[in-house]
Amino acid sequence: MQQRSEETLERLLPAADIAPQRLHQAMRYVALGGGKRIRPLLCHAAGALCQADPAALDRSAAALELIHVYSLVHDDLPCMDDDVLRRGKPTCHVEFDEATALLVGDALQSLAFQVLAEQPPNADTPAAARQLEMLHLLAQAAGSRGMAGGQAIDLAAVDQQLSLAELEFMHIHKTGALIRAAVLLGAACGQPLASADQQRLDHYAKRVGLLFQIVDDILDSEADTATLGKTAGKDAANNKPTYVSLLGLSQAREKAAELRAEAHTTLSHFGDRARRLNELTDYICNRHF
């Protein structure tokens, strides 16, 4: 499935020999050949729960990953986290230059919405009104009351003592919003859910987003740079609050285990239809990079 995401992105990104070549080369450099593709995987797994056609999911999955990659490129810029390593390679502004990295992020965001606004090629894909809803959801998740807002809260949190509730508020925006969107967009590509089931899935999506972040914090505090493919120990070095700095390592691990259990309980209602989401939840919890 990661291979499928890679192939879809490969197909949707402008070719490196189309003008402006350097920009397109840089867009492909950051978007291809790396990454865990968690958001595409969640999108496809939620789609499977709703019997969505995998072909219909490809565009949503790609749009989600494009938004995610743009955020990484901008997050790594000198005026933000000023990082040199991402997905095991030099960051975009190091490999190219700062102005190009800025435009790469900008253009990837546009491309995400372009991809999702593409007319459905056949009747298996969701109808136009549903696709508009999906675009709206993705834009909200990416914007000032979602991911970009979370980055702003993160900036303000440097050197601050946050409460657990404030830390959670930050992460619900910064990573949670897009992960939630991944699950909901996947489901929106399939058979409509009854309202109570939609709420169950939404609850799951929020919990798995938080789980992802806690595991990220644990890995950042434990693993080394080579394993992570990005600079390890960065949050502590930048004096940013994390689940580990607030709770300590063992309590953070406990919280992750609790969230995983809660996610499985929430999904149990769906029976075998949620198999892939269950597997992915375990993968997110047990990953080592």
Next chain:
Amino acid sequence: MQQRSEETLERLLPAADIAPQRLHQAMRYVALGGGKRIRPLLCHAAGALCQADPAALDRSAAALELIHVYSLVHDDLPCMDDDVLRRGKPTCHVEFDEATALLVGDALQSLAFQVLAEQPPNADTPAAARQLEMLHLLAQAAGSRGMAGGQAIDLAAVDQQLSLAELEFMHIHKTGALIRAAVLLGAACGQPLASADQQRLDHYAKRVGLLFQIVDDILDSEADTATLGKTAGKDAANNKPTYVSLLGLSQAREKAAELRAEAHTTLSHFGDRARRLNELTDYICNRHF
């Protein structure tokens, strides 16, 4: 009509007291209270040609302006043009900080697509399939083969000797794509045009985009900073090719006059329905800031 654009943006931008407050304050700082609103004006004027409901045009006009404003904020950043003055006020990264300006641009872009993906509130607004087409058009105009691509070509052009054809290629992307989108989105909100009329309008849209840029270059070379509300003579100082540096002032003025005449000729077919587009063309040609 400029007042109407201002009111729509005022309504669509998140309130300054919603978290993250500083980000929302900065978004409102850059988007409200300034600007010529050329793209919203073009959108409404093209809508008038197609008998569009002005209420249906408001969202498209706002989305176009949000994309434009985001591009100004990023263009002013130190890694791009490093400018301190915009619309008569300190630029976003000067008034706030660089990281905030980066996020303001990112969040404004998301908001543009969110606004345009809003479900039509009544049957007067274009149907969902048409709205998807409009989203696709806006995303293309903003992305790597439109505005962001034009910025990348512009970066590469510093200290380069461009031919007139290369300069035109740059501007077709950098400013032309979004101005063209303004005209086409406005028309898409109204009664569908016959194919030949659609092509006429598209031709007009491309010419008026070029006209806008040539007049911009002339003003940049002639006016002072106080009149422009942005740093004057910047292109020459940055050793960037312009129509004035390539053609000289009097030939640039001649080209502007020719483009205006061609725009009017193209619109003449539409008779009185094009009155507002004709007036706007003259305004774009004769503006002094």
